[in-house]
Amino acid sequence: MNGGLLVAGTTSDAGKSVVTAGICRWLVRQGVKVAPFKAQNMSLNSFVTREGAEIGRAQAMQAQACRIEPTALMNPVLLKPGGEQSSQVVLLGKPVGELSARGYHGGRQQRLLGTVLDCLAELRGTYDAVICEGAGSPAEINLRRTDIVNMGIARNARLPVLVVGDIDRGGVFASFFGTVALLSPEDQELVAGFLVNKFRGDVSLLEPGLDMLHGLTGRRTYGVLPFRHGLGIDEEDGMGVPPRERSRAWGRVSLRGTVRESTVAPPVGEDVLRVAVCAVPLMSNFTDVDALAAEPGVVVRFVDRPEELADADLVVVPGTRGTVRALQWLRERGLAEALVRRAAEGRPVLGVCGGFQILGEHIEDEVESRAGAVPGLGVLPVRVRFAREKTLTRPSGEALGERVDGYEIHHGVATVEGGEPFLDGCRVGQTWGTHWHGSLESDGFRRAFLREVAAAAGRRFVPAPDTSFAALREEQLDRLGDLIEQHADTDALRRLIESGAPQGLPFIPPGAPA
Numbered sequence: 001m002n003g004g005l006l007v008a009g010t011t012s013d014a015g016k017s018v019v020t021a022g023i024c025r026w027l028v029r030q031g032v033k034v035a036p037f038k039a040q041n042m043s044l045n046s047f048v049t050r051e052g053a054e055i056g057r058a059q060a061m062q063a064q065a066c067r068i069e070p071t072a073l074m075n076p077v078l079l080k081p082g083g084e085q086s087s088q089v090v091l092l093g094k095p096v097g098e099l100s101a102r103g104y105h106g107g108r109q110q111r112l113l114g115t116v117l118d119c120l121a122e123l124r125g126t127y128d129a130v131i132c133e134g135a136g137s138p139a140e141i142n143l144r145r146t147d148i149v150n151m152g153i154a155r156n157a158r159l160p161v162l163v164v165g166d167i168d169r170g171g172v173f174a175s176f177f178g179t180v181a182l183l184s185p186e187d188q189e190l191v192a193g194f195l196v197n198k199f200r201g202d203v204s205l206l207e208p209g210l211d212m213l214h215g216l217t218g219r220r221t222y223g224v225l226p227f228r229h230g231l232g233i234d235e236e237d238g239m240g241v242p243p244r245e246r247s248r249a250w251g252r253v254s255l256r257g258t259v260r261e262s263t264v265a266p267p268v269g270e271d272v273l274r275v276a277v278c279a280v281p282l283m284s285n286f287t288d289v290d291a292l293a294a295e296p297g298v299v300v301r302f303v304d305r306p307e308e309l310a311d312a313d314l315v316v317v318p319g320t321r322g323t324v325r326a327l328q329w330l331r332e333r334g335l336a337e338a339l340v341r342r343a344a345e346g347r348p349v350l351g352v353c354g355g356f357q358i359l360g361e362h363i364e365d366e367v368e369s370r371a372g373a374v375p376g377l378g379v380l381p382v383r384v385r386f387a388r389e390k391t392l393t394r395p396s397g398e399a400l401g402e403r404v405d406g407y408e409i410h411h412g413v414a415t416v417e418g419g420e421p422f423l424d425g426c427r428v429g430q431t432w433g434t435h436w437h438g439s440l441e442s443d444g445f446r447r448a449f450l451r452e453v454a455a456a457a458g459r460r461f462v463p464a465p466d467t468s469f470a471a472l473r474e475e476q477l478d479r480l481g482d483l484i485e486q487h488a489d490t491d492a493l494r495r496l497i498e499s500g501a502p503q504g505l506p507f508i509p510p511g512a513p514a
Contacts, residue, residue: 076091
């Protein structure tokens, strides 16, 4: 087998990442050596590979679905938004500069096509199959000329295309038809068919519509995936979720990247533990709190008002792509004052990466915000200077008597001038700060940390002795594989991956504008 497939979507968030992961897990269980690929990702949720390359977390989790180590080849271009108008461009795992959307789509993107195709070719030369994920919609006619992630790569690599539609949003038939009808004849030749996602109800009621869609487009539907609560992987980012929705989200595993059902499991001890996560602008790697939410009896919510910290047993200041901007936001909303007061009272606060920098005394930033010298909240004895070189590492160590693994993604270089050592950061009283993402995924350390938090908060909370975050992730990926195996035409899907799009697919007018 030497095949490939592009999983496109009628819209952003149609389920491309989840479907790609599900197909990968289904294939690897069939003995197929498979790898994921996304030519270009826009995300504040990233991961560091073993060779020190930064890629989107969705591709890292898709690699886990394939039971292989993630590499930079799987996500050669990563865009990290830094504001309304610009993004940091990460090429083959390393930052190469900041570009506006106009500058990127005005020429730079197309020049990256050769690199993207080389990465895909290398993966296809190594694996039996490569399952590619598109971005947004392939029918974004204003961007087609420079596209390197949807039909641009499909046409160059001769990949068959499966279009995923989220029926829970409504209008899925019009979305399927319109997506095909806005593509050029050359692109339409590669669109093999459709996959319905998040269907609720009796499939037999949907089948007449699928038959009519086939009659209109000449393309079949490869499966109808039912709606399932709590399904997801570490996806691109959660910034599309309004702050008020985040702050109401008690019990959510994360804004998107879930590892289990979102209902809160009962506590092992007598009390629950409430965690409030400050929903700072440009929040990155919010998946750090997934491991907390996976613990029975730990309830996580995202907050944006100081009064919402009052009943929290732990407050997390998460990572952010805009440390100075997030600090200003905290001050404007009164959250900064509440955090300082909370730290002085000895109530638990955890700062991760940008959150760690915010809790320090002083920030010198001529790189990210170019704001120069900015005072931090002053609750940790730390001074931060932003370097042009980005730190991308996978550290390991020990804290609270337990082994800890993590990963670092930051420009800020911290000089710690006091406190107790804590994961290359420091601790003062019940205020903790570290640059390490993912540390809470280490089960023993997470339990030890939660015991400290519970004691400081006066809660009779007891961490479950057997929660394995890695096992929960594996369970989630298997559920995605099951979804494909049980609700898609896997024989037809395998033929599509092996042999490409069927010949003689009809053209649907009007096609792409000239």
